[in-house]
Amino acid sequence: MLPDFLLKPWADRISSGVRLAHRTSMRVGGESSCFFQPRTALELQDFLGYLASQGREWLILGGGTNLIIGPDREDRPVIHLGEMQELGRDGRKVTVSAGTKLPRLVSWSISHGLAGLEGLSGIPGTVGGAVAMNCGGQFGEITDCLATVLVVLPGGEMVELTREELNPTYRSTDLRGGVVVSCCFELGEEDVFSLQQRAKEIAARKSLSQPLALRSAGCIFRNPGGKAAAAMIDEAGLKGLTVGMARVSRKHANFIVHEGGATAGQVLELMSRVRKEINERFQTELKLEVKVWP
Numbered sequence: 001m002l003p004d005f006l007l008k009p010w011a012d013r014i015s016s017g018v019r020l021a022h023r024t025s026m027r028v029g030g031e032s033s034c035f036f037q038p039r040t041a042l043e044l045q046d047f048l049g050y051l052a053s054q055g056r057e058w059l060i061l062g063g064g065t066n067l068i069i070g071p072d073r074e075d076r077p078v079i080h081l082g083e084m085q086e087l088g089r090d091g092r093k094v095t096v097s098a099g100t101k102l103p104r105l106v107s108w109s110i111s112h113g114l115a116g117l118e119g120l121s122g123i124p125g126t127v128g129g130a131v132a133m134n135c136g137g138q139f140g141e142i143t144d145c146l147a148t149v150l151v152v153l154p155g156g157e158m159v160e161l162t163r164e165e166l167n168p169t170y171r172s173t174d175l176r177g178g179v180v181v182s183c184c185f186e187l188g189e190e191d192v193f194s195l196q197q198r199a200k201e202i203a204a205r206k207s208l209s210q211p212l213a214l215r216s217a218g219c220i221f222r223n224p225g226g227k228a229a230a231a232m233i234d235e236a237g238l239k240g241l242t243v244g245m246a247r248v249s250r251k252h253a254n255f256i257v258h259e260g261g262a263t264a265g266q267v268l269e270l271m272s273r274v275r276k277e278i279n280e281r282f283q284t285e286l287k288l289e290v291k292v293w294p
């Protein structure tokens with residue numbers, strides 16, 4: 001950053017030497033030399049406008065639950081919306097800031113008798129990250145009941161995009177390269193008890209199939225058409241494969257778990273070994289679901 005950023009009203013929102021490993025569920029990764037936590041969308045707009053004028057690239061970090069960060073120092077500014085966590089309703093319309101934790105949104109909706117998000121029970125992360133990843137699974141995806149999102153584009157302009165404009169597909173939405181700052185969901189109405197029961201059942205099924213007690217980044221690979229990546233990894237006998245303290249989960253073959261002391265390098269090496277084995281055995285190139293920085 002050039003020294004003139006010190007004159008900006010958001011200069012006090014920047015920290016350096018922030019350990020990114022602590023901001024991810026896999027708990028690996030280096031430090032950020034420029035970690036920006038805006039208080040408002042306006043601060044974010046101004047910051048992105050400033051970076052655009054400098055020709056600087058940047059990164060946006062949510063809950064870090066679908067992210068593997070490499071060991072080197074990250075000099076691109078990292079934006080984090082942890083200060084933006086508002087949540088409110090107007091009838092069946094729920095508006096939520098992108099930094100809000102997804103589990104909080106889900107349980108809040110359930111407790112207000114609002115239906116549509118309970119299928120996301122047990123998925124960690126933030127609302128912004130969830131929309132960026134179109135997170136979900138067999139019980140629905142977050143965009144199913146999404147009406148609109150407010151996105152700050154790379155130059156700092158704020159736009160409202162409808163669900164259709166986001167063009168949601170498997171684990172992806174088109175955010176035009178911008179940052180989600182808030183979302184509006186249109187939910188149904190249902191009695192609280194039956195929503196709670198459904199959420200409990202879904203969370204219980206997840207805890208049977210996913211290694212929730214261990215550090216991980218969720219599913220590592222996208223399911224190639226036709227077959228689940230987990231089934232292929234299992235069939236190839238790769239469950240339990242380790243590199244250092246990183247292991248292919250024995251419970252869910254598409255999860256890599258961190259068994260204490262694993263490094264980013266070990267996780268990345270294990271990912272590439274799995275890809276190589278699957279390619280050799282099934283002539284299928286597994287694509288990443290998880291995001292990797294850099």
Ligand SMILES: Cc1cc2nc3c(=O)[nH]c(=O)nc-3n(C[C@H](O)[C@H](O)[C@H](O)COP(=O)(O)OP(=O)(O)OC[C@H]3O[C@@H](n4cnc5c(N)ncnc54)[C@H](O)[C@@H]3O)c2cc1C
Pocket residue numbers: 025059060061062063064065066067081098122123124125126127128129130131132133134135136137175178179180181210211212216217218219291
């Ligand atoms: C134990 C476990 C279970 C999981 N189960 C599931 C599951 O069942 N289904 C599923 O789909 N996923 C699952 N995941 C993966 C993960 O929780 C989701 O993908 C989640 O939505 C990611 O949100 P996040 O805030 O952590 O995003 P991050 O991991 O921080 O970021 C993911 C991507 O989103 C981008 N991003 C983050 N915030 C924003 C924003 N405000 N605007 C624009 N882009 C942004 C990041 O730059 C990055 O590219 C699981 C993960 C774990 C650890």
